[in-house]
Amino acid sequence: MTKQHANWSPYDNNGGTCVAIAGSDYCVIAADTRMSTGYSILSRDYSKIHKLADKAVLSSSGFQADVKALQKVLKSRHLIYQHQHNKQMSCPAMAQLLSNTLYFKRFFPYYAFNVLGGLDAEGKGCVFTYDAVGSYEKVGYSAQGSGSTLIMPFLDNQLKSPSPLLLPAQDSITPLSEAEAVDLVKTVFASATERDIYTGDKLEIMILKADGIKTELIDLRKD
Amino acid sequence: MKFDTSGFETSMPMIGFGSSSDLLDGFSSVPSFDLPRTTDFDGFQKEAVQMVKPAKGTTTLAFIFKEGVMVAADSRASMGGYISSQSVKKIIEINPYMLGTMAGGAADCQFWHRNLGIKCRLHELANKRRISVSGASKLLANMLYSYRGMGLSVGTMIAGWDETGPGLYYVDNEGGRLKGDRFSVGSGSPYAYGVLDSGYKFDMSVAEASELARRSIYHATFRDGASGGVASVYHVGPKGWTKLSGDDVGELHYHYYPVTPAIAEQVMEEAAAE
Numbered sequence: 001m002t003k004q005h006a007n008w009s010p011y012d013n014n015g016g017t018c019v020a021i022a023g024s025d026y027c028v029i030a031a032d033t034r035m036s037t038g039y040s041i042l043s044r045d046y047s048k049i050h051k052l053a054d055k056a057v058l059s060s061s062g063f064q065a066d067v068k069a070l071q072k073v074l075k076s077r078h079l080i081y082q083h084q085h086n087k088q089m090s091c092p093a094m095a096q097l098l099s100n101t102l103y104f105k106r107f108f109p110y111y112a113f114n115v116l117g118g119l120d121a122e123g124k125g126c127v128f129t130y131d132a133v134g135s136y137e138k139v140g141y142s143a144q145g146s147g148s149t150l151i152m153p154f155l156d157n158q159l160k161s162p163s164p165l166l167l168p169a170q171d172s173i174t175p176l177s178e179a180e181a182v183d184l185v186k187t188v189f190a191s192a193t194e195r196d197i198y199t200g201d202k203l204e205i206m207i208l209k210a211d212g213i214k215t216e217l218i219d220l221r222k223d
Numbered sequence: 224m225k226f227d228t229s230g231f232e233t234s235m236p237m238i239g240f241g242s243s244s245d246l247l248d249g250f251s252s253v254p255s256f257d258l259p260r261t262t263d264f265d266g267f268q269k270e271a272v273q274m275v276k277p278a279k280g281t282t283t284l285a286f287i288f289k290e291g292v293m294v295a296a297d298s299r300a301s302m303g304g305y306i307s308s309q310s311v312k313k314i315i316e317i318n319p320y321m322l323g324t325m326a327g328g329a330a331d332c333q334f335w336h337r338n339l340g341i342k343c344r345l346h347e348l349a350n351k352r353r354i355s356v357s358g359a360s361k362l363l364a365n366m367l368y369s370y371r372g373m374g375l376s377v378g379t380m381i382a383g384w385d386e387t388g389p390g391l392y393y394v395d396n397e398g399g400r401l402k403g404d405r406f407s408v409g410s411g412s413p414y415a416y417g418v419l420d421s422g423y424k425f426d427m428s429v430a431e432a433s434e435l436a437r438r439s440i441y442h443a444t445f446r447d448g449a450s451g452g453v454a455s456v457y458h459v460g461p462k463g464w465t466k467l468s469g470d471d472v473g474e475l476h477y478h479y480y481p482v483t484p485a486i487a488e489q490v491m492e493e494a495a496a497e
């Protein structure tokens with residue numbers, strides 16, 4: 001007798017794409033605002049970007065219910081950190097916390113594909129990219145989600161920087177200006193929207209700098 | 224006298240409750256994991272692993288020679304056929320005199336190596352001396368053994384220098400632990416072994432050994448699609464580890480096999496403008 005497999009899965013994929021680019025004194029985090037399930041659109045206005053700390057912003061695609069649960073855990077851990085240390089968490093610290101939080105659900109993972117963007121202690125932009133169970137890496141740019149396979153090759157072409165593993169070491173920060181980076185993000189999402197059914201509607205861009213966070217909302221194709 | 228069985232008690236929880244209590248007490252006990260409430264744990268894990276698609280393609284190697292231990296690895300992470308990263312750190316610095324290599328699930332290796340680093344530090348603080356390579360590898364092997372059958376994917380080598388000299392152990396997710404002086408792990412390991420075994424001598428200098436390690440990784444990345452990126456080489460000596468080289472394997476190819484320009488027999492030249 002063949003094994004009965006579950007007809008119900010605790011997971012769903014709500015689609016969407018997230019991108020982040022690190023600069024010398026800024027960080028750009030962008031995501032589309034479409035939330036879908038199967039072939040249906042649930043919302044054209046759903047934000048996938050969430051501020052965790054002054055200098056750390058998380059953008060996640062995947063199963064948004066798991067993403068919401070993940071944010072709650074991170075928010076409460078951040079609050080405890082602030083009580084204990086009397087300061088906000090730095091971006092590299094938040095990156096490690098996110099990795100551990102994801103790994104603690106190693107046997108029942110959060111279906112979330114995360115990109116964490118922010119500024120490090122020196123004010124330089126930093127982007128951390130994750131897989132679903134918490135392995136992470138500091139990079140100069142990253143894309144996650146349904147459109148990532150369309151976007152990453154293009155970003156590699158435009159932004160490819162020397163690997164941080166090379167010896168003698170070379171910096172992995174993008175030499176782009178803030179305006180160029182934002183322009184690149186808009187271009188990249190316009191192209192991804194053309195070829196990925198789960199990406200579109202609106203593009204939300206958050207630009208993090210030492211003096212604050214700016215947000216832009218741009219229309220994308222709604223079909 | 225009552226037989227003391229406390230050493231046999233594993234602190235690994237089979238049912239993962241109580242993780243909220245060690246919010247503030249991160250790593251002093253074995254981490255407790257949430258487990259899915261299902262009657263078909265194996266089937267669930269199979270599907271969950273599909274979702275995670277751990278990076279398996281890799282080439283790592285390590286060998287002991289006269290001057291210590293040489294450790295080398297590539298830097299490619301693949302998810303199915305997609306290259307998710309070309310700059311993964313597969314040689315993990317556990318502490319200044321011990322290295323671990325990563326093969327299998329990236330998150331599994333990163334987490335357990337970090338956990339091992341914490342345990343080694345706690346050992347140092349409790350015993351006022353450094354942990355041996357044998358001890359560290361045993362700690363890792365025991366941890367992995369207690370999670371045997373749950374789908375972790377870890378194929379790692381612990382390389383270091385302790386009071387007994389250079390040490391190298393292979394540890395995997397089955398809980399296996401092997402002492403040896405030459406190992407290569409990953410999908411590119413057969414190719415790496417070929418080059419490594421044919422060029423190995425115990426009496427090599429550091430320069431010769433690092434070149435051998437680098438070439439072995441290069442040849443593995445050449446033939447194995449799942450390996451690539453940057454070939455990193457580390458040396459562990461009596462004073463700890465140092466990174467010797469990090470070279471892009473694409474450029475290494477032309478370094479080993481330079482292209483000699485062919486002599487053209489006929490040359491097309493631009494016609495002079497009238």
